[in-house]
Amino acid sequence: MAARLEHVNVTVSDAERTAALLGRLFGWRVRWSGCAMAGGRSVHVGSDDQYLALYTPPNGGGTRWPKGTPLNHVAVLVDDLDETEARVAEAGLTPFNHGDYAPGRRFYFLDGDGIEFEVVSYAAGARSDVSA
Incomplete structure (x- = not known):
C-alpha cells in the first residue's frame, strides 16, 4: 500500500x-x-x-x-514505519516523539518549512522498545 x-x-x-x-x-x-x-x-x-x-x-x-x-500537523499512514523513518533521516530531517500506542506506532518530523508531520503505522508487530 x-x-x-x-x-x-x-x-x-x-x-x-x-x-x-x-x-x-x-x-x-x-x-x-x-x-x-x-x-x-x-x-x-x-x-x-x-x-x-x-x-x-x-x-x-x-x-x-x-x-x-x-494547522498542528498532517498525519500520513504507512505500512513500514522503520523504513519510512530511515528515509526521513536520509533526507536530513530529524524524527522525534516516537511512541507506541493502541493500535499502532508513530513518530513526528518537521519539514523545511516547519510543518509538523506525524507518521503512523498500524502494521502488526509494533516494537516495544520505542522511546517516547
Whole structure:
C-alpha cells in the first residue's frame, strides 16, 4: 500500500461544535474524543479511513487565530514505519516523539518549512522498545 493521508490536526475554538457541524455537512461521525495535550480537548471526526483531529486548547472558547495558523500537523499512514523513518533521516530531517500506542506506532518530523508531520503505522508487530 502506498502511504496515504490519515488525518490532519487543526486547532479550533470548540472541538465538539466543529465536529457536530462537519458531521451534519459531510455525514462524518465522531471516531474518538477525549483529553489532549496541555489540558486541551480533541475530537476526531470523519470516516473509518480518514479524519480531522480537532484540538481545543484550555483557553479554547472564542479564540480566533490568524489565517493559516491553526494547522498542528498532517498525519500520513504507512505500512513500514522503520523504513519510512530511515528515509526521513536520509533526507536530513530529524524524527522525534516516537511512541507506541493502541493500535499502532508513530513518530513526528518537521519539514523545511516547519510543518509538523506525524507518521503512523498500524502494521502488526509494533516494537516495544520505542522511546517516547
